[in-house]
Amino acid sequence: MTDKIRIHLADDHKVLIDGMITLLHTVPSFEVVGFSLNGSSLFEEVTTNGANILILDISMPEKDGIEVVKEFAKKGFPCKVIILSSYDDLKIIKELMKLGTSGYLTKKCAGENIIEAIHTVTNGEEYFCKSVREKIFNTVTIDNPKFNKTGATIIAILTERELEIITLIALEFSGKEISEKLYITTNTVETHRKNIMKKLKAKNTISLVKFAIKNKLISS
Template structure:
């Protein structure tokens, strides 16, 4: 049995993950925490195999927590759970010592597969991330990127939706309500958009979208 400790600042997500794992005889949920510091405070008294760790959290986020875990609990396996899809973010967390990365919108069976792989000593990258990185590689010329007109193809369907709503002047909360998701998820997608397009603010993001014919 794989002993899993769940760390996420959203109660609903923790509840959903706990339900998913307790319904599977392969797993035992041995603890929960709302941030990295709560996890570190509990670990001396909890026997765990894998930490299922959110990236964006208050007090101590996923990246800082990963560094601490590798230093203080090197035997633990670490699986990151996030909405962030930018390769720089993923690279940082893997370089910090995480053993896997899976998106929060991944199918249940992929979360299960990720936990099994990481617990077995393997590394794991969810299919959407892997295919996205492959798409970027295929868009590259041998020596330089393709023309900027192809850059829009790097955006996911949901990122394009959010970009259109941003351009329409909607706030993060209004976008979240319209797409039936959380404001935190919208904020993560907006950050991904800024990183992918290389712009620094919303007006520049809208300008980019117009130039690329994405609106």
């Protein structure tokens, strides 16, 4: 039997907690192992109950979500963290991604995306809801005019994040530069690069560049 994904919820609104529990219980592979209405002792709670995923609000009493993530980053993440917040301020998103959170969703899109987010993060990838992805993508476009959003010609086997990374690789950005631009870790960049190479059956970086040119991700 496959181990269940153990989830801890942290939000100061009990109604939202109850709704999330009801939703998550519809997935057999999920188990809600605890919830918190403030951030004061979240590190100890998720360490004790063995949560794999913490779904965390930013606006929390006693210790807010950003303070919680800072504590996790300092002590070592006991589980992966998905932010679920009313805020979609890019500055806040950047800070939390740099600290090491694995996902960010706004509460407007949570209902239809939270299950996908949990599965994605459990598999070692980051997850951003559409509005957050667009904010991040737009900053890349502004920073680098050569960065071209893809059209219908791109094959569907690549995720949006993989398309962003393959484009930046083709534009000769280093792993460190890509991590800074997309607010993810260098290890995550390398994981995505390996996944891209495997999906495209590419032997080297030159193959990735050719793919990017062929599909008009960059100019030849």
